[in-house]
Amino acid sequence: MLELKSITKHERGQAHVEGVSLSLEPGKLHILLGPTLSGKTTLMRLMAGLDRPTSGEIVMGGQTITGVPVRKRNVAMVYQQFVNYPSLSVYENIASPLRVRGAARRDIRKKVEGAAEVLGIKEFLSRRPNELSGGQQQRVALARALVKEASLVLLDEPLANLDYKLREELRTELPRIFKGSGAVIVYATSEPREAMLIGDSVTCLHEGRIASTGTARALYDHPNTLVTAKIMSDPPLNTIRIEKKGAVLKLGGSSRLHVGTHMETLADGPYEIGLRAHHLGISAPAGDGIKAVVATTEVTGSETMVHAEFMETRWVSLLHGVHALNAGDKISLNPDADKLFAFDETGALVAAPAS
Amino acid sequence: MQKTHDHKALWLVAPALLLVAFTAVIPLMTVVNYSVQDTFGNNQFFWVGTEWYREILRSDRFHAAFLRQIMFSATILAIEIPLGLAIALSMPKKGLGVSVCLVLMALPLLIPWNVVGTIWQIFARVDIGLLGHTLNGLGIDFNYTQNAGAAWATLIIMDVWHWTSLVVLLCYAGLVAIPPAYYQAARIDGASRWAVFRYIELPKMSRVLLIAVLLRFMDSFMIYTEPFVVTGGGPGNATTFLSVDLVKMAIGQFDLGPAAAMSVIYFLIVILVSWAFYTIMTREDFEPSGGAR
Numbered sequence: 001m002l003e004l005k006s007i008t009k010h011e012r013g014q015a016h017v018e019g020v021s022l023s024l025e026p027g028k029l030h031i032l033l034g035p036t037l038s039g040k041t042t043l044m045r046l047m048a049g050l051d052r053p054t055s056g057e058i059v060m061g062g063q064t065i066t067g068v069p070v071r072k073r074n075v076a077m078v079y080q081q082f083v084n085y086p087s088l089s090v091y092e093n094i095a096s097p098l099r100v101r102g103a104a105r106r107d108i109r110k111k112v113e114g115a116a117e118v119l120g121i122k123e124f125l126s127r128r129p130n131e132l133s134g135g136q137q138q139r140v141a142l143a144r145a146l147v148k149e150a151s152l153v154l155l156d157e158p159l160a161n162l163d164y165k166l167r168e169e170l171r172t173e174l175p176r177i178f179k180g181s182g183a184v185i186v187y188a189t190s191e192p193r194e195a196m197l198i199g200d201s202v203t204c205l206h207e208g209r210i211a212s213t214g215t216a217r218a219l220y221d222h223p224n225t226l227v228t229a230k231i232m233s234d235p236p237l238n239t240i241r242i243e244k245k246g247a248v249l250k251l252g253g254s255s256r257l258h259v260g261t262h263m264e265t266l267a268d269g270p271y272e273i274g275l276r277a278h279h280l281g282i283s284a285p286a287g288d289g290i291k292a293v294v295a296t297t298e299v300t301g302s303e304t305m306v307h308a309e310f311m312e313t314r315w316v317s318l319l320h321g322v323h324a325l326n327a328g329d330k331i332s333l334n335p336d337a338d339k340l341f342a343f344d345e346t347g348a349l350v351a352a353p354a355s
Numbered sequence: 356m357q358k359t360h361d362h363k364a365l366w367l368v369a370p371a372l373l374l375v376a377f378t379a380v381i382p383l384m385t386v387v388n389y390s391v392q393d394t395f396g397n398n399q400f401f402w403v404g405t406e407w408y409r410e411i412l413r414s415d416r417f418h419a420a421f422l423r424q425i426m427f428s429a430t431i432l433a434i435e436i437p438l439g440l441a442i443a444l445s446m447p448k449k450g451l452g453v454s455v456c457l458v459l460m461a462l463p464l465l466i467p468w469n470v471v472g473t474i475w476q477i478f479a480r481v482d483i484g485l486l487g488h489t490l491n492g493l494g495i496d497f498n499y500t501q502n503a504g505a506a507w508a509t510l511i512i513m514d515v516w517h518w519t520s521l522v523v524l525l526c527y528a529g530l531v532a533i534p535p536a537y538y539q540a541a542r543i544d545g546a547s548r549w550a551v552f553r554y555i556e557l558p559k560m561s562r563v564l565l566i567a568v569l570l571r572f573m574d575s576f577m578i579y580t581e582p583f584v585v586t587g588g589g590p591g592n593a594t595t596f597l598s599v600d601l602v603k604m605a606i607g608q609f610d611l612g613p614a615a616a617m618s619v620i621y622f623l624i625v626i627l628v629s630w631a632f633y634t635i636m637t638r639e640d641f642e643p644s645g646g647a648r
Contacts, residue, residue, distance in 0.1 A: 050539060071545045079536045087558035096554075100545045 001025060002047065002152060002184045007056035009042055009208075016042040017208045020056075024184045024201075026151070029175050031195040031216070032188040033231055034205035040188040043205070044154045047186065048075045060151070076145035076183075077154040080161050082137035084129035090116075090140050091125040097148040115143040118177055135166035142170075146177060153178055155187040159194070171198060192232045196220065204231045221355040226272060226347040235277040235305060238315040238335075244268050253311055255290045260337040263351045271350070272343045277318035279339035282306060282331050289332030297325045308333060383622075389615035407616035417617065419592065420600040421624075424576060427510070427596060431575040434515050436568060439522025440560075443530055444552070446523070457527075460520040468517075472584030475513040479505075479585070499586060503593035506586045510594060513581060518574070522567045529563035530556060565636045569629055576625055597621055 002024045009017040017039045024030045032040045045051045046058070049070040058066045065073060076097070084093045092099075094112045103111075116122045119139040121132075129137050138158060145153055155174070159167045175198045178185045189195060195202045196216045204211040204219065204227070212219055212228040223229035230237050242257070243250040245268050249257040259266075283289055292310035299305075304323040307316055308331060315333060325331065342351040390407055392400040411417050446456045463471075481487040481498050490497040499506040533555065541551045557564075579598040582588060588595035588603070595603070601621065605614035 045539075048543060050542060070542050075543055077540065077543050079540065081534050081536045083534075083536045083540045085554045085558070087554060096546075097544050100550075 001059075001061060003059040004043075004047070005057040005059065007043075007046060007053045007058065009046060009051065010054045015208055017046065017053075020208075020210055022203060022210070022213070024186065026184045027179060027182050028200040029179065029185045029187055029198055031199035031202040032186060032205055033190070033192060033195045033199075033202050034211075035190050035231070037207075038205040039208040040190075040205055041156055042208070044077070044156055044186065044188060047152060048077055048154055049073045073152070074148070074150045075152045075154065076148040076150035077156065078138070078141050078145050078158045080157040082129070082134060082141055082161070084137060084140050084144075086129060088128070089125065090121065090127055090129065090132070093129060093140055094125075094143045094147055097144060111147045112143075115146045118146065119143045119173075133166075135162055135170065138162060138170070142174075142177065146181070149181065149183075151183050153181070153183045153185045155185070157188055157190070160189075174198060192216075192220070192234045195232075204228050206231065222349065222352050223341070224349055226274065226343040226349075229274050229341055229343075229349070233274075233276055235316045235318055238275045238277065238280060239272055240313055240315075241270065241272050243270050249273070251290065251311070255310070257290075257335060257340075258337050260340055260353070262338065262353055263340065263342055266342060266351055270345065272347070274341040274343065275315075275335050275339060277305070277316045279336040280315060280317040281334040281336065282308075282317050282319060282323070282325075283334055285330040285332055287332040287334065289334040292331055292333050294325050294327055294329040294331060296327055297323070299323070306331075386615045386618050389611050390619050391612075391616075393612050403612065407612045408620070411613055411617045411620060416600065417620075420595055420597050423593075423595065424597045427507075427578070428572055428575045430511055431514050431518075432568065432571055434511070435519045435522050435571055436564070438515070439519045439567065440526050440564075442519070442523045443526035444556070446527055448531060457524070460523050460527075463517050463520050464524075466517070468580040469584055471513065471517050472581040475509060475516075475581075476585045479509045499590075501590055503590055506590060506594050509585060510582055513585070514575065514578070517581075518571060522571065525563045525567045525570075526560060529560035533559045561636065565633065568632055568636065572632060573625055573629060576628070 002022075004020055004022045007017060007020045008015065020039075020043060032043060034040055042051070046053050049065070049068055049072075052067060056066075057064055060073075084090075085096060088096070091112055094115055095108050098108045098111060112125075113122065116125055119142055121136055121139045121143065124132055124136060124140075129140055132140065138161075142158070145155075158174075159170055162170065171194060174187075187194075187198070199216045201213065202216045202219055203213045206227045211231060212224045216232075219228060220232050223232055226239070230239075240251060242252075244259065244263070244266060247259050247264075249259060249271075251257065281289075285291065290310055292308040292315070295307040295309050295314060297304060297306050299322050301322065302320070304319045304321065304325075305316060306319065306323065306325055307314060309315075310333070317333065339353045340351075341349065341353065344350050391402065391404060393403045394400050442460075447453055466474075478484045479487045479497075479499055481491055481500075487497055487499075496502065497505045497508075499509045537555050537559075538551065541555060546554070577598055578596060579602065582594045582596060582599055583602075586594045588599045597617075598621075601614060601617055604610050604617065
């Protein structure tokens with residue numbers, strides 16, 4: 001069990017991490033989710049012992065390890081860049097943490113081959129890292145982390161530099177690879193998709209603070225704040241300030257929306273509403289939705305992403321199939337009233353759609 | 356696509372071709388031309404074939420100069436490469452110190468060669484030079500005009516002073532190009548300072564080190580100006596390196612044929628040794644090109 005107790009890290013007067021408290025169980029995959037500069041990497045460096053927190057306490061298995069240098073901790077880390085020793089063979093690369101520890105030759109052979117087997121790089125053991133593809137190089141780095149049998153495994157956006165297909169492949173393997181080890185596994189990413197797919201528990205970070213913690217599904221369905229909802233949404237969450245009056249929501253101008261059943265009980269007044277891209281429909285401009293103008297469209301084949309503008313707001317709609325829309329086309333946006341999230345003035349969730 | 360048959364391309368290549376022809380090919384071929392003929396100056400040439408080559412390759416004078424040259428280059432490399440590497444490793448990686456160090460390092464490189472020679476010629480003089488006078492004052496017999504050891508020491512220290520900076524700058528460039536994640540990973544692995552140097556920094560710097568070795572070898576192997584200014588090749592022939600000898604032969608004695616033959620041999624040696632360095636250093640112990648991230 002790794003516990004962080006109100007950890008703060010300041011660097012040159014700037015707060016990189018502020019009052020973070022977390023407890024991470026072994027054998028589970030914990031996701032640190034947040035955009036760049038949200039403090040994910042800083043937090044990982046603190047967990048690893050590469051940096052000392054300005055204040056706060058780090059406890060591992062009941063022992064305070066706040067000031068213990070990284071050499072004396074048993075930590076493994078994998079980075080976004082593929083970090084391997086360039087002049088050593090893949091075998092020696094994987095063996096390096098064991099050699100530093102002075103393990104027996106037979107032991108080393110067994111462990112290295114075992115890890116290579118798990119990661120599917122057994123046939124490359126005699127090669128050098130730069131003779132391998134990016135995905136294979138990252139597998140070597142992962143194998144090195146695996147043989148170390150560390151009590152804390154830190155994965156800092158390990159798939160970010162891989163191409164799409166390799167990323168999918170490794171993503172399904174990663175939890176299987178490390179979960180058996182009984183280590184505390186921390187995985188930093190900026191993609192809610194990864195959090196949903198592999199995370200046992202998710203911690204959303206925003207500007208160095210914890211925005212929320214919970215299971216990915218819970219945070220997706222009931223984001224406690226607007227910030228969490230934004231972090232948990234990709235494509236980005238569509239938001240706008242509205243005024244609720246009885247059964248209608250006034251968007252400003254002449255646009256009106258009907259109140260969904262889950263929002264009927266809310267008191268009248270100003271709210272900020274959020275809507276995910278796949279709940280925003282599009283129809284011909286004659287329809288009764290919000291009048292908007294297409295800014296850009298991205299067609300991926302199976303899906304079309306439409307960016308539309310109205311009243312200085314830009315919303316995104318994710319549609320199935322190919323839709324032929326050009327920039328400048330006039331359209332109507334049709335939000336699914338039953339799928340709206342409502343947040344009050346402070347950004348706290350006040351109404352969520354039934355899931 | 357249709358192939359065009361006008362001669363536009365030729366016109367585009369022509370300037371570069373002319374430049375290379377006049378700066379490299381034509382002078383080189385002139386030298387080759389001289390090296391197989393005998394001349395007495397009044398534009399009369401006699402074909403002698405490979406006679407000058409045989410003469411040069413058999414001459415003790417050439418062997419001695421060649422040996423001196425090899426010794427000089429080997430000493431220079433043995434000092435400048437490790438020293439440059441060490442300085443680069445101990446230079447700061449960020450902050451104000453970086454610019455200060457870089458400017459200090461670049462200073463010797465900005466001084467013209469003959470000026471460097473003149474500086475050290477005066478600096479090491481026994482009568483008025485700070486170094487020479489001080490050493491003699493301390494009871495050390497240091498006189499580069501009479502003592503071969505002192506002449507060598509002066510030239511080597513001068514070259515180290517002048518050119519170690521180049522090695523430093525190259526190594527430093529290679530060093531700062533290593534992503535910080537490597538150092539972090541090494542810290543987490545518990546790697547020692549030596550292991551970081553041996554398994555991260557050195558392999559990552561192998562390319563720039565190769566460039567540094569090649570540049571320093573070629574340059575020191577062709578050194579002329581500095582020994583000419585400081586010692587004039589003396590005392591005796593103690594510091595008569597290949598190029599000093601070559602100039603003596605060609606201009607001092609006006610032996611154009613043998614001098615030309617010597618030039619060609621000299622040229623081939625430089626190419627051969629450079630090629631040898633390149634082959635050895637790009638063998639598998641060092642990181643092969645490309646792909647490394």
